[in-house]
Amino acid sequence: MARARSRLSAGTVVLDCEGLAKWCEADLRVTALVREAQDNDFRVVVSAMTPIEAQDVSVKSDRLRWYLSRLKIEPVTEGIASRAIELLRGVGLHGHKYAIDAVVAATALGSVRPVVVLTSDEDDLSKLCGKAVKVVAV
Template sequence: MDRTRSRLSAGTLVLDCEGLVKWCGADQRVTALVRETQDNDFRVVASALTPIEAQDIRTKPDRLRWYLSRLRIEPVTEEISLAAADLLRVHRLHGHQYAIDAVVASTALRAPKPVVLLTSDEGAMTTLCGKSIKVVAV
């Protein structure tokens, strides 16, 4: 792909649980998106909580570890944690159902722009991230 014609330029691709699981499962669309972003000098990241959420029977542990070695794991710092709590409060969301989404959203909001977030929960992530993050359903 010609770098000057790409829709993407240096920034960050954030994978939520489903984005990571589909990448590990060699989903063609997700793999193409990850490859395009890497070709365009995007950082590919996931929150430190994402691999925990992604560990299930669909993903073999060795395969997950191999894919995780190809991206940056962003720590859940005190700043990220407090920002996630603020997002939940502002949007009147609560509970474990939204907790990890809020951490992933906070991670995305602090990443170098532009940011693309691959997620299966487009509605919640669009609400949490606002218009500053491009949310892509996978």
């Protein structure tokens, strides 16, 4: 029997720091979104910057490593860095405060579509990604 199609179809889900942290904490909503994505052949990814930002002494490193092993960590390439700079310039934001958000946005914009970003920075990521990416607040 064929699997019923849900709201998601093959594409990419990008977790920002809060998305990753909530997944590691077994947040019910984020866990359900990640599970649905995986069940529907979405790639679940983070930027290589995200685990660094998510590092917190309250999260055991073994737990973080286990969750990271279940997704794709996208490198911060020269192309991603250049795109992040363009995005920051395009919306008038400073890299000192918004660098990681810009890298997450550039990663999302370079991913297989449709793309969903799970984030606590809904306003910032929406500015940086525009309408090409669905931004979901977590």
